[in-house]
Amino acid sequence: MAIRICKSLISLLCLAGALSAWPGPAAHADALSNLPSLGDAGGAELSVQDERRLGALIMRDYKAYGAVNSDPEITGYLTKLGAKIAQAAGESPANFEFFLVTDKAINAFAMPGGYIGVHTGLIAAARNESELASVLAHEVGHVTQRHIARRFGQQKQTTMVSAAAMIAAILVASSNPQAATGIMAAGAGYGIDQQLAFSRDAEREADRVGFQTLQSAGFNTQGMVDFFGRLQTASRLYENNAPAYLRTHPLTTERIADIRNRVGIDAGKGVRPPAPLDFELLRMKALVYGDKSNQQWSDRLKALSSPNEQDGFTNPIALEYGKSLVYANLLKKREAQEAADRSLELFRQSMAGKPVIAPLMLQSQVIETRLDAAYPSSQQALNVGSPKLVADLNNDGKVVLALLERLKNDYRNELSAKVLYADGLQRLGLFQQSDTYLRDLTQIYRSNPQLFELLSQSALALGKRADHHLYLAQSYSLRGAYLPAIEQTQIAKQYAQDNYYLLAEIDAKQREYKRKADEEREYLKASGNGP
Template identity: 30%
Template sequence: MQQGHGTVQAAGIHFSDIRLTHARHSCGDNRASIRDRRRRHELSARGAFQSNEFPACAPARIQYNLAIILLEWSLHVFDLSALAVSVRRCAAGLALSLLAAAGAAANTEELKLPDLGESSTSLFSSEYEHQLGRAWLRVFRSQAPTVDDPLMLDYLENLTYQLATHSQLEDRRIELVIVDNPAINAFAVPGGVIGVHNGLLLYAQTEDELATVLSHELAHLSQRHFSRGVEFQQKQQPLTLAAMLASLVLMATAGGDAGMAALSATQAAAQDSALRYSRSNEQEADRVGMQTMVDAGMDPHAAPAMFERMLQASRYSNASHIPEFLRSHPLSESRIADTRNRARQYPRQIRHTSLDYQLMRARAVMQLADTPEQAVERFRGELDGSPRSREAATYGLVLALTAAGRPDEASLRLDDIWSGDRNRIEYIIADAEIDMARNEPASAAKKLAEQLAVSPGNHPLTMAYANALMQSQQSHIAEQVLVEQSKRRPNDPGLWYLLAEVQGLSGNIAGLHQSRAEYFILNGILDEAQRQLEYALKLTQGDHYSTSRIKERLRYVAELREQMESF
């Protein structure tokens, strides 16, 4: 089944020709190893995002960056031969010329940042940060492997919104992205974007420890550390550039040694100032994040416990294995002590182990396993733990056995844990996946429809139901279900991905192109989104409503392109 230049050669179209990684871990699909997914992503990213999709850098910025590169190179040349000194002086002289040219270019270019000295509240508006964050997320999705797991995403969204309700964050338009990476990391981007590596779930032992990291990232957002950081850099940059220019002049005229010493001192002072500012932000995020946890009814003592384990892990690792979280959130003994002392001011919360969280950890194990068989062995080795951990290990074993093509064994294991909670959505979906592994998708669809009648609109159930309908040759019904769900979750790439597949199978080719366009928009591949919309426009001539909507989306794509260029 192929598609070329907008003509469809078969009604049943899949996304096999899409040049973008879309890691799908829902419905137990874990047959590909993480190494294979990485390789597919690396290959697809090369073709998916062409150079004209990235906003062009301003000439002044290019000249400035080149100057810094040359400067740093000259600082690290330790050969004292006459030739090396001569080359080093030439590099420094060129850096000086570039800095001067950058300054002249900056004077003639229209700069979009406000004057120095404005308060951080006016430096970037919340709406600007929101647009900036969504633009960043589109680019990030195009380049990083992400996880499409409706169950895990639903869990993380609920936990994050629970914490955000008790945080100081005013703009709560939060967007979560799960990164398919075993590294221990999470991050926050201006505008309410929060990223979580699925590897973090393997490291955080309890829900409270995970909440520690999420609360910390929410604090970075609520305290607007990005905007304040830009303001800080703007205030520091004129002083740093002035000292750098003086050093370059000294190097290019009087000789190398004095100028090099002055440059080294200038860079060291700038780095020290930035480091102090970064540490101040981290301490503030620790304090504000802990208050969020307390207000949300979670145990603040989980924070020092989590940080202590991270620090211990970094001590016994070489530089390449230090947890990624520590690279952007540096820890120290004093910072952990401050966190521990702050936690002692609050009573310890007695919280039962969250089964919801333990089940999500099992899903993370599946996502990061090289093979289903490897996951089977791991979960078998965890069946002797506490009752909650044993139940989670059994659930993970069910997922692994299903993915390994052993549905009968998986069904027996599911019976061991399902009897106590027949309405748990994770188990209902696992049962449906077993039916599909047995080539009984109609049975799976029936069970999921019954549960959706009890929990209408539930996203994980809806996605599983649509997938079962598609597998049971009921694509028209699946399309109706997903179109309705897309109104609730218009920014969900996984939903548009599945909807496009369903529409291809149902013969709705114009709809397929529109859904593909929405998928590409969310992933920042605007040229491809435009092409898909143009294909759809050709197929809907005579349908005024459809053509009007498609033209509106084409205008939106053009606006996004202009917006990305402005950033």
């Protein structure tokens, strides 16, 4: 049942905007003056606050089922790209959260409250940044025009918690039907197909607004034509066995022709410039994420060893990088390290004589493979013995530390580089250094649960048990798990003993988590789902 519901509804959700659901991106504003305007946000019955709360509830269920991929490099990229698009749409990037979903399907979706999910399959299928940006701009259009809020506001009898459970279930069902059954049951009786379907006018408005946003952000609108052209070809190849999003919203020749006319460019002519290396590496990582078994990884290795233009990957640097990712999945640590080293060396050869910094993803993979070979986890470092000093490291450890320092300096504004640096310090056993570094970092990134989780590990290694449990509590709270957070603060109190200042901090955090838990309980009760 879960599969049937997913296939029939996924493209209709106000999560929607499955890529294939677009009737066709629009062109210049004056050429689209005849497209509908559904009114301003003031007409929506669902408030901005309630819409955000609904989105948060969905995300909590969605993340609980492991559907969100927290890869810091791709997530960081999506966040920056999404922020650029949001700003071009006249919105604050703080009102959006872009996240990654490990799924081969070419899809993206917008959820209530500005949460926008992007499948790894979509990133892998996009040949350049403009193509990917065109999808995000469409999804941002659904959010800014508050299509989701209007649709929910029309059905007062529907509780938002039931809606959240159903939406999360449908999303999870696309890749894990069995896991979705539980939360699907929580929304039983909810007329999801009637509640969440976008109207044609809403789709057309999202196209118009999205296209204008894409132009304002400075992207090449030709990307829309190219992407839809390939999807049209894919729909013909799939024929009757096409995926649900193509069957529900077929990409017709007339639609593609209309897009070309609006853009004002013949997509069949001209030579497309090659994608920048950074984007190719991003696509490659997303592509490899789609493979899940030894057989699939072995097949991927063969494909990377005999690339062709149809696959869209011909750059030898990206190909070696992809091999390294696959070897790492196969637990072939030496081969993974050698391929990562080759990819970096090929880059340096291509940039001979030019003062260019190696791409973040290349440097990160070189470090990851070296760490995996000799320092698999911070937990292992904890088990080895007491925290180390730099002077205690062997030659290999000092080489890895130097690579970590270079990465941190080359990419001082990239969160993924900071996370890898902190994790690398711990895996090397340098817990005092990681503790100092993470304490400063969490003052800047106060809403990142991963950083607080890493900080809790450093505190544990240093024998700071009260701090360990307090940081774990902060990590739980940032994930919306307030009851476990309260439990951790209670444990932290037992270790704080006579430390008055630490006890005061723990008490303050505990009151904060209790307040949030009470607010959530009252919200659920008011929405008809509380005790």
